[in-house]
Amino acid sequence: MSLEERELEVLIGPQHPASGHMRMIAKIDGDIVVELRPNIGYVHRSVEKLAEAKKFLQIIPLVERPSLADTTANNLAYVMALEKLLGLEAPPRAQYLRTLLAEINRIHSHLYGLGIHGVMIGSSTAYMWCFGDREPFIELAQELTGARLSYSYIIPGGVRRELPSRFTEKVEKALRYMENRMKDYFNLYLNNPVTRARLEGVGVLSKEDAIRLGVAGPNLRASGVPYDVRKVEPYAAYPDIDFDIITEKVGDAFARVMVRVKEIQESIRIIRQVLKKMPEGPILHEKYIKAISPKMREYMKETGEVKFPGIFANLRIPAGEAISRVEGGRGEVIFHIISDGKMSPYRMRMVTPSFRNVILFEHLNRGVRVADIPAIYGSLDYFPPEADR
Amino acid sequence: MWVANLDKAAKKAAAWLINKTPIRNIRDWGIAFSLWPVHFTTSCCGAEFAAAVAPKFDAERFGFLPFIGIRQCNVLFIEGTLSKKMGEAAKWVYEQMPEPKFVVAMGACGIDGGIFWNSYNIVRPKDILPVSVFVPGCPPRPEGIAQAIIMLQRKIRKGELVKYEF
Amino acid sequence: MNFEELKSRIEEGLRELSAEISGKEPNVININVSRDKIVEVAKKLKALGFDHVKAVTAIDYPNERFEVVYIASSYSNLDLAFFLINLRTDLPYNDPTTPSLIEVWPSAFYQEHEEHDLMGIVFEGHPRMGERLLLPESYEGLPPLRKEFKIKTEGINA
Numbered sequence: 001m002s003l004e005e006r007e008l009e010v011l012i013g014p015q016h017p018a019s020g021h022m023r024m025i026a027k028i029d030g031d032i033v034v035e036l037r038p039n040i041g042y043v044h045r046s047v048e049k050l051a052e053a054k055k056f057l058q059i060i061p062l063v064e065r066p067s068l069a070d071t072t073a074n075n076l077a078y079v080m081a082l083e084k085l086l087g088l089e090a091p092p093r094a095q096y097l098r099t100l101l102a103e104i105n106r107i108h109s110h111l112y113g114l115g116i117h118g119v120m121i122g123s124s125t126a127y128m129w130c131f132g133d134r135e136p137f138i139e140l141a142q143e144l145t146g147a148r149l150s151y152s153y154i155i156p157g158g159v160r161r162e163l164p165s166r167f168t169e170k171v172e173k174a175l176r177y178m179e180n181r182m183k184d185y186f187n188l189y190l191n192n193p194v195t196r197a198r199l200e201g202v203g204v205l206s207k208e209d210a211i212r213l214g215v216a217g218p219n220l221r222a223s224g225v226p227y228d229v230r231k232v233e234p235y236a237a238y239p240d241i242d243f244d245i246i247t248e249k250v251g252d253a254f255a256r257v258m259v260r261v262k263e264i265q266e267s268i269r270i271i272r273q274v275l276k277k278m279p280e281g282p283i284l285h286e287k288y289i290k291a292i293s294p295k296m297r298e299y300m301k302e303t304g305e306v307k308f309p310g311i312f313a314n315l316r317i318p319a320g321e322a323i324s325r326v327e328g329g330r331g332e333v334i335f336h337i338i339s340d341g342k343m344s345p346y347r348m349r350m351v352t353p354s355f356r357n358v359i360l361f362e363h364l365n366r367g368v369r370v371a372d373i374p375a376i377y378g379s380l381d382y383f384p385p386e387a388d389r
Numbered sequence: 390m391w392v393a394n395l396d397k398a399a400k401k402a403a404a405w406l407i408n409k410t411p412i413r414n415i416r417d418w419g420i421a422f423s424l425w426p427v428h429f430t431t432s433c434c435g436a437e438f439a440a441a442v443a444p445k446f447d448a449e450r451f452g453f454l455p456f457i458g459i460r461q462c463n464v465l466f467i468e469g470t471l472s473k474k475m476g477e478a479a480k481w482v483y484e485q486m487p488e489p490k491f492v493v494a495m496g497a498c499g500i501d502g503g504i505f506w507n508s509y510n511i512v513r514p515k516d517i518l519p520v521s522v523f524v525p526g527c528p529p530r531p532e533g534i535a536q537a538i539i540m541l542q543r544k545i546r547k548g549e550l551v552k553y554e555f
Numbered sequence: 556m557n558f559e560e561l562k563s564r565i566e567e568g569l570r571e572l573s574a575e576i577s578g579k580e581p582n583v584i585n586i587n588v589s590r591d592k593i594v595e596v597a598k599k600l601k602a603l604g605f606d607h608v609k610a611v612t613a614i615d616y617p618n619e620r621f622e623v624v625y626i627a628s629s630y631s632n633l634d635l636a637f638f639l640i641n642l643r644t645d646l647p648y649n650d651p652t653t654p655s656l657i658e659v660w661p662s663a664f665y666q667e668h669e670e671h672d673l674m675g676i677v678f679e680g681h682p683r684m685g686e687r688l689l690l691p692e693s694y695e696g697l698p699p700l701r702k703e704f705k706i707k708t709e710g711i712n713a
């Protein structure tokens with residue numbers, strides 16, 4: 001029999017536990033994948049087009065929706081682009097609060113990714129643990145912002161709320177809990193021979209290929225490229241904070257998982273520093289505070305909740321162009337905003353890490369076994385709504 | 390011929406019996422606590438759906454556990470926006486599920502498009518599927534999902550949704 | 556490396572290619588080229604160390620022109636990673652074709668495909684032109700990101 005005749009085309013997804021909201025079209029020969037093509041667009045909701053019809057402030061919740069498990073990154077990147085165009089910077093306390101939320105979000109976003117990965121390689125324990133341990137951090141974020149996942153916490157010129165009372169203690173409690181849990185993760189999941197056998201040496205991405213394909217986030221760092229926007233172009237409070245870029249050398253599925261796990265530990269370190277160094281001061285740019293009525297200013301002082309100044313409703317952004325980037329849980333989020341001085345952007349380009357990692361499906365799944373597809377997929381922490389936008 | 394008639398009669402008798410009060414109640418009670426949602430994530434609400442079946446909210450205590458094979462499932466959870474492409478897939482999935490089956494639409498998007506109401510690439514779940522319960526919110530909290538499950542169970546036990554016809 | 560240094564180095568590298576170079580502090584360098592030179596410019600930039608594309612943006616100026624922007628940066632040289640090179644080219648409105656840069660920067664593969672799908676730009680040499688990426692296969696009509704493609708709006712200024 002010739003090779004062509006033995007090849008079989010298999011459609012995996014979109015209704016499949018190992019596919020999420022996408023379809024993979026695999027050509028297989030026996031148990032070996034000859035070629036795999038991602039068929040995306042199942043969650044394309046046209047964020048870029050809708051943004052052109054919404055006002056600048058209304059876009060904040062819109063850009064959060066594509067990556068619901070990691071909303072702070074999108075929120076922050078978008079607002080940073082606006083701030084670049086407005087030519088203002090948030091006061092230091094607001095920057096620290098942003099960092100705090102971003103790191104809390106990073107932890108629960110990584111746990112989300114690890115949990116989904118657990119489902120994909122058939123380890124229910126990992127799923128249950130990760131999703132259970134995600135909750136304390138979601139709760140922290142909820143206390144800070146008022147929402148479980150879609151925070152919309154960061155606004156042009158500052159943040160929306162003050163730190164709640166006794167927040168530091170609660171954070172410390174959650175961090176200590178997570179640190180203890182980390183040991184269990186290593187013992188029962190990461191050093192588990194079954195996990196290792198499924199992940200080690202699977203889906204190896206070499207450093208050269210990672211660079212060539214423009215991969216983003218932990219997937220890039222797992223291949224040994226120490227690129228992290230927080231260090232390369234520091235934003236928010238990161239310039240004052242001491243942390244390491246986590247890298248691995250091997251670039252296989254296990255390395256990608258390890259980077260996430262170690263980044264959780266690193267985030268714990270960052271959060272402690274942020275809370276210790278948090279400066280006093282306003283949480284909104286003085287230009288906007290002045291625009292709030294005195295009565296509302298009183299209210300703000302009492303409750304720590306920012307009341308939006310009237311100009312926010314019809315916020316006009318000066319004409320121009322701005323590019324901002326932020327290191328989110330899944331990687332680098334890029335906003336390229338072109339404004340023509342009106343109340344909505346002329347063009348908003350949003351490039352999410354998942355979209356940049358789509359290319360890996362084709363690249364990594366060549367010549368692997370069919371059972372490795374979910375292991376590779378899961379290790380990429382790919383979130384289809386984020387890729388399709 | 391004779392055999393065929395007997396068959397028919399037996400089926401009729403079964404249908405009569407299964408729709409008769411005590412058995413019907415037991416039947417509906419049973420269905421209400423064995424809900425198997427399909428593992429079919431359509432959009433971002435899936436993040437909260439996953440949280441709802443995870444330890445803290447534990448939807449399993451309502452007899453609700455996501456399952457892989459469509460042929461063994463009876464609930465289709467539309468987790469948020471349905472894009473046009475996904476709408477097709479949702480219809481296929483629904484058609485392949487065995488009776489009795491129920492549809493729950495989650496999120497503002499599941500109701501009327503939510504934040505994406507004017508997008509060019511979405512469909513409303515109610516236009517293509519018979520939705521029994523809507524869960525508002527963007528995203529709905531896991532408690533909201535629990536509430537939806539309870540509502541669905543109530544509806545089933547009232548006998549509104551399940552009809553056996555032979 | 557500081558901004559001025561890099562800018563002059565790029566200017567030097569691209570001297571014969573009639574590229575317009577302008578900078579925007581602190582880290583954005585705009586390079587405008589015509590579409591027949593874009594591949595060469597991209598090759599030069601790659602040789603300078605800009606090894607991947609972060610984003611490809613296509614912008615529609617109705618009845619005037621299209622603009623395609625490649626945002627390139629570096630992973631292998633972390634000194635350069637701070638800088639974002641915007642490689643821009645203008646395309647006439649009735650003929651939005653431009654050579655594809657996937658040979659130089661494979662990282663642009665899906666980005667170019669997306670801009671083709673949603674904005675209708677044709678990248679010559681890209682193997683998936685004419686195929687859909689994000690839109691359903693059955694989609695017909697104007698590419699949705701064009702300004703002529705109208706969506707419903709809300710509110711009093713609608």
Ligand code: SF4
Pocket residue numbers: 065068432433434468469470495496497498499503504526527528529
């Ligand atoms: S309701 Fe909100 S969270 Fe749910 S799918 Fe729609 S946008 Fe996403």
